[in-house]
Amino acid sequence: MAESKLLVTGAGGMLGKALVACLESRDHKVIAMPKEKLDVTNYEQVQAVLSEQKPSLVLHCAAYTKVDQAESEPALAFLINGYGTENLAVACNQLDIPMLYISSDYVFDGNQNRPYTTWDQTSPLSVYGKTKLAGELAVQRHLKRFYIVRTSWLYGPNGQNFVETILRLASEGKPLRVVADQFGSPTCTLSLSEVIADLIETERYGVYHATDDGVTNWCEFAREITKEFQSEVIAIETKDMPRPATRPKYSVMDKTTLINTIGRELPSWQESLANYISLKKSEALV
Numbered sequence: 001m002a003e004s005k006l007l008v009t010g011a012g013g014m015l016g017k018a019l020v021a022c023l024e025s026r027d028h029k030v031i032a033m034p035k036e037k038l039d040v041t042n043y044e045q046v047q048a049v050l051s052e053q054k055p056s057l058v059l060h061c062a063a064y065t066k067v068d069q070a071e072s073e074p075a076l077a078f079l080i081n082g083y084g085t086e087n088l089a090v091a092c093n094q095l096d097i098p099m100l101y102i103s104s105d106y107v108f109d110g111n112q113n114r115p116y117t118t119w120d121q122t123s124p125l126s127v128y129g130k131t132k133l134a135g136e137l138a139v140q141r142h143l144k145r146f147y148i149v150r151t152s153w154l155y156g157p158n159g160q161n162f163v164e165t166i167l168r169l170a171s172e173g174k175p176l177r178v179v180a181d182q183f184g185s186p187t188c189t190l191s192l193s194e195v196i197a198d199l200i201e202t203e204r205y206g207v208y209h210a211t212d213d214g215v216t217n218w219c220e221f222a223r224e225i226t227k228e229f230q231s232e233v234i235a236i237e238t239k240d241m242p243r244p245a246t247r248p249k250y251s252v253m254d255k256t257t258l259i260n261t262i263g264r265e266l267p268s269w270q271e272s273l274a275n276y277i278s279l280k281k282s283e284a285l286v
């Protein structure tokens with residue numbers, strides 16, 4: 001890749017922080033933009049920041065990510081994920097800057113019971129999923145050079161996520177009741193960041209599915225997280241734990257296109273989880 005200056009939005013978030021650290025470790029020049037420095041819903045600010053910084057690529061990690069809350073505040077979720085992404089895409093087009101947009105498995109309805117390819121039809125079930133799709137469409141509408149990277153079930157340092165919640169409940173000896181009828185691929189922000197760093201070096205733009213390898217359900221995931229505790233994890237069904245947002249039943253995504261592009265496989269979700277837990281123990285996390 002030619003001389004790079006990479007601007008990361010949402011740099012104060014879980015993925016944003018991991019991605020900034022990963023890109024810096026590869027000696028890229030990185031402009032980290034947390035919400036306080038760049039509010040993507042403010043078009044004037046977006047245009048001013050991009051014009052001043054002139055990055056060679058924008059990596060858009062900022063998002064409204066409260067899946068259940070989005071059902072009761074759709075306007076805010078669409079403002080951030082739809083129009084916020086559109087603001088960046090319009091400004092990137094004007095300044096001829098390519099963009100990488102992080103999207104989600106929740107753009108699919110999860111009803112086909114086989115992994116989704118990048119050319120499968122999207123059909124989001126929730127407000128959150130619809131807003132992430134709105135972001136994808138904005139990027140495709142305004143830009144010729146873009147990456148859309150769909151990922152799923154993220155966890156990692158510096159974030160509220162399933163792994164942290166389960167570890168906390170298990171350490172408190174709380175009983176764990178976890179749904180066993182939603183299937184997907186847990187993904188660590190640390191391995192996803194490495195994949196993104198590999199992908200942008202190829203400059204092969206397009207839509208990609210990027211998750212850690214393998215399939216599980218939330219209950220089995222919780223059992224793997226609590227392997228070292230004596231906690232019992234009880235399998236329940238989605239109907240036993242109603243939530244405002246409907247989740248896809250089977251949102252596993254096919255990664256063939258990504259693997260063919262970066263030239264390597266991705267770690268299994270168990271391997272990534274073990275690595276994350278051992279890093280937590282050694283307190284070597286960023």
Ligand SMILES: NC(=O)c1ccc[n+]([C@@H]2O[C@H](COP(=O)([O-])OP(=O)(O)OC[C@H]3O[C@@H](n4cnc5c(N)ncnc54)[C@H](OP(=O)(O)O)[C@@H]3O)[C@@H](O)[C@H]2O)c1
Binds near residue numbers: 014035105151154
């Ligand atoms: N977490 C998952 O399981 C998952 C799964 C698939 C895809 N994704 C996608 O992965 C990306 C990163 O998610 P994450 O898990 O790292 O979420 P996160 O920790 O919530 O990070 C998102 C960041 O965006 C910021 N933000 C919110 N509104 C903004 C605005 N108007 N302008 C600029 N920044 C704003 C948030 O700040 P505040 O917190 O201060 O509002 C937060 O720092 C998102 O695109 C998400 O949709 C996540």
